[in-house]
Amino acid sequence: MSEKVKAVRAYRRNVALALGLLLLVFVLIPVFVKSPYILNIFVLVFYMSTLSMAWNLLGGMTGQNSLGHAAYMGLGAYASCLLITKAGANPWLSAIFGMIVVGLVAGVIFYPCFILRGPYFTLVSIAFGEAMRQFIINSTFFGRASGVGLPFGRDSWLDFRFGSKVPYYYVGLAMVLLIYLLMKKIERSRMGYALRTIREDEDAAAAIGINPTKYKIMAVVVSAMVAALVGFFYASYIRYIDPDLMVQAKSTESVLPAVVGGAAYVEGPLVGGLIMIPLSEFLRAKYSALLPGINMLLYAIALLAVIRFRPTGILGWYMHSKTKKFVDEKLLRKPPVEVFEAVELQKHSGKEA
Amino acid sequence: MSNTPIIEVQHITKRFKGLTAVKDVSFSIREGAITGMIGPNGAGKSTTFNMICGYYPPTEGKIFFRGQDITDKKAHEYTKMKIARTFQIMKPLKNLSVLENVVASCYFGHAAAKSEREARERAMEILEFTGLFDKRHILSKDMGTPDQKRLEMARALATKPELLFLDENMAGLNPAETEAAIELIRQINRSGVTIFLIEHIMQAVVSLCEEVIVLHHGEKIAEGTPEQVMNDPYVMEVYLGTKGGAAHA
Numbered sequence: 070m071s072e073k074v075k076a077v078r079a080y081r082r083n084v085a086l087a088l089g090l091l092l093l094v095f096v097l098i099p100v101f102v103k104s105p106y107i108l109n110i111f112v113l114v115f116y117m118s119t120l121s122m123a124w125n126l127l128g129g130m131t132g133q134n135s136l137g138h139a140a141y142m143g144l145g146a147y148a149s150c151l152l153i154t155k156a157g158a159n160p161w162l163s164a165i166f167g168m169i170v171v172g173l174v175a176g177v178i179f180y181p182c183f184i185l186r187g188p189y190f191t192l193v194s195i196a197f198g199e200a201m202r203q204f205i206i207n208s209t210f211f212g213r214a215s216g217v218g219l220p221f222g223r224d225s226w227l228d229f230r231f232g233s234k235v236p237y238y239y240v241g242l243a244m245v246l247l248i249y250l251l252m253k254k255i256e257r258s259r260m261g262y263a264l265r266t267i268r269e270d271e272d273a274a275a276a277i278g279i280n281p282t283k284y285k286i287m288a289v290v291v292s293a294m295v296a297a298l299v300g301f302f303y304a305s306y307i308r309y310i311d312p313d314l315m316v317q318a319k320s321t322e323s324v325l326p327a328v329v330g331g332a333a334y335v336e337g338p339l340v341g342g343l344i345m346i347p348l349s350e351f352l353r354a355k356y357s358a359l360l361p362g363i364n365m366l367l368y369a370i371a372l373l374a375v376i377r378f379r380p381t382g383i384l385g386w387y388m389h390s391k392t393k394k395f396v397d398e399k400l401l402r403k404p405p406v407e408v409f410e411a412v413e414l415q416k417h418s419g420k421e422a
Numbered sequence: 423m424s425n426t427p428i429i430e431v432q433h434i435t436k437r438f439k440g441l442t443a444v445k446d447v448s449f450s451i452r453e454g455a456i457t458g459m460i461g462p463n464g465a466g467k468s469t470t471f472n473m474i475c476g477y478y479p480p481t482e483g484k485i486f487f488r489g490q491d492i493t494d495k496k497a498h499e500y501t502k503m504k505i506a507r508t509f510q511i512m513k514p515l516k517n518l519s520v521l522e523n524v525v526a527s528c529y530f531g532h533a534a535a536k537s538e539r540e541a542r543e544r545a546m547e548i549l550e551f552t553g554l555f556d557k558r559h560i561l562s563k564d565m566g567t568p569d570q571k572r573l574e575m576a577r578a579l580a581t582k583p584e585l586l587f588l589d590e591n592m593a594g595l596n597p598a599e600t601e602a603a604i605e606l607i608r609q610i611n612r613s614g615v616t617i618f619l620i621e622h623i624m625q626a627v628v629s630l631c632e633e634v635i636v637l638h639h640g641e642k643i644a645e646g647t648p649e650q651v652m653n654d655p656y657v658m659e660v661y662l663g664t665k666g667g668a669a670h671a
């Protein structure tokens with residue numbers, strides 16, 4: 070028995086070590102990489118992956134395809150920016166305000182869609198985004214089409230304002246990690262099981278005692294709040310927002326990392342974001358001068374290739390690949406699943422480990 | 423044993439657009455017993471079942487649970503009342519493993535697990551009990567019909583019901599598997615669970631049920647012990663076809 074415990078511990082240590090090294094690499098990147106262009110791409114990866122994780126809570130875990138995440142992000146950006154510029158509030162508190170506002174709006178708007186079954190949610194999410202954009206374009210309070218700018222000034226943590234990209238890099242990294250841990254926690258919780266059961270079969274969900282409407286609302290509220298946080302981060306980073314933030318194409322962009330990485334996995338948006346966003350930036354930089362729009366075309370081809378040949382995304386492939394087998398068995402020395410269970414059961418029965 | 427029936431169905435009717443699937447049916451289910459419902463294909467058995475389980479409301483009539491009117495209760499409120507069901511057309515959570523399917527159930531209902539650990543432990547016990555333990559890491563979509571039927575049962579049991587509805591949970595099983603399933607149901611009943619089942623396999627109905635209700639064209643045409651029902655001339659004529667009762671309908 071204690072052999073098994075040792076094997077499990079050794080494996081956990083190897084995983085922690087691998088993850089620790091990965092984190093260390095990300096922490097050290099700004100120390101060695103000084104190019105603002107490259108750092109900007111990393112910041113982009115961080116916040117777009119976070120937005121995509123927000124999407125994935127609905128699209129991947131709950132099976133509710135949203136095409137309105139740019140609107141939650143935009144609304145979050147507007148709510149926090151306006152509180153900063155009009156009321157002089159502290160940015161960090163404004164971020165929380167933005168998240169609450171967007172969470173409430175999403176809950177109220179989507180409650181009726183979830184009582185009905187079917188594709189209503191997706192349709193309403195598209196309409197919601199466009200309606201919000203039109204509303205802002207026509208509202209003086211929201212700055213109409215010319216948008217809202219955040220004040221510039223001296224570097225300050227209190228005002229979350231910096232000339233360099235490095236602090237944004239670290240805050241972005243912290244945000245992506247925090248939201249990842251939150252999603253991981255949700256996945257393993259009662260809520261995570263409820264959402265996945267709803268995704269697989271709503272009748273089965275109801276039969277075991279899950280109220281589908283309640284859990285779908287919870288998912289949309291959490292998802293919208295995370296998107297609002299990304300909106301706040303974006304606004305603080307770019308220091309200017311306008312209604313174009315909410316165009317439909319931006320909502321689609323939030324879907325891509327999850328779909329490419331593997332929407333069934335909490336890690337999907339991270340893997341997809343790390344690949345697709347640099348790729349998109351690279352294509353833009355390299356080819357858009359040759360022929361305007363060709364970068365989008367190449368991007369679309371790359372995307373179609375992934376979806377066509379790997380409908381479950383990159384992680385869907387990886388999970389059943391020889392590569393994973395090799396990594397698990399040879400590098401991490403993962404014991405067979407029975408060993409984990411034996412250790413788990415033994416722990417519970419309170420025996421000496 | 424108490425005198426109020428655990429379920430009492432009063433004059434329920436279900437109309438789908440033009441079609442009357444169930445017509446003015448009344449019966450009751452005795453607490454602690456195994457009650458069966460039989461009838462030819464399309465007789466309205468599943469429809470009756472679905473109304474009692476809150477899947478859809480009856481067009482007319484009322485349903486009582488221990489004397490309380492539950493006609494308008496939603497499907498998701500049932501496991502809180504300690505009532506669980508299976509589906510005739512299985513609804514496994516396809517992309518989840520067998521274990522995860524059952525863990526999900528352990529998280530809900532009147533005895534919802536408080537922690538992941540508790541949910542997993544209870545799920546393991548139920549998998550062992552229903553004979554699915556060795557398949558716990560398989561995706562449920564990759565299993566055959568007999569195992570998916572078992573999974574339906576395991577998921578229902580995971581909510582710790584006092585009243586269990588089984589809709590053709592033995593269809594597609596071979597004789598040995600049927601025998602095992604009968605034993606399993608008897609064991610569940612002995613542990614104190616009232617059972618209401620729909621079944622085409624007569625061997626199962628005869629050996630398990632104390633009481634049988636027969637539906638035909640949406641109407642109740644007989645009720646009583648299996649022997650009484652089998653010997654009812656009308657039942658023999660419309661349902662069993664030949665005298666003495668073949669093993670299959």
Ligand SMILES: Nc1ncnc2c1ncn2[C@@H]1O[C@H](COP(=O)(O)OP(=O)(O)OP(=O)(O)O)[C@@H](O)[C@H]1O
Pocket residue numbers: 438441443461462463464465466467468469470510
């Ligand atoms: N949702 C529905 N909409 C329309 N008609 C329905 C619906 N559900 C059932 N029916 C019809 O109602 C009748 C009774 O169906 P039901 O499923 O209750 O039969 P059953 O006795 O369970 O049959 P089986 O032994 O084949 O399972 C059938 O004619 C069926 O086509």
Ligand SMILES: [Mg+2]
Pocket residue numbers: 467468469510
């Ligand atoms: Mg049926």
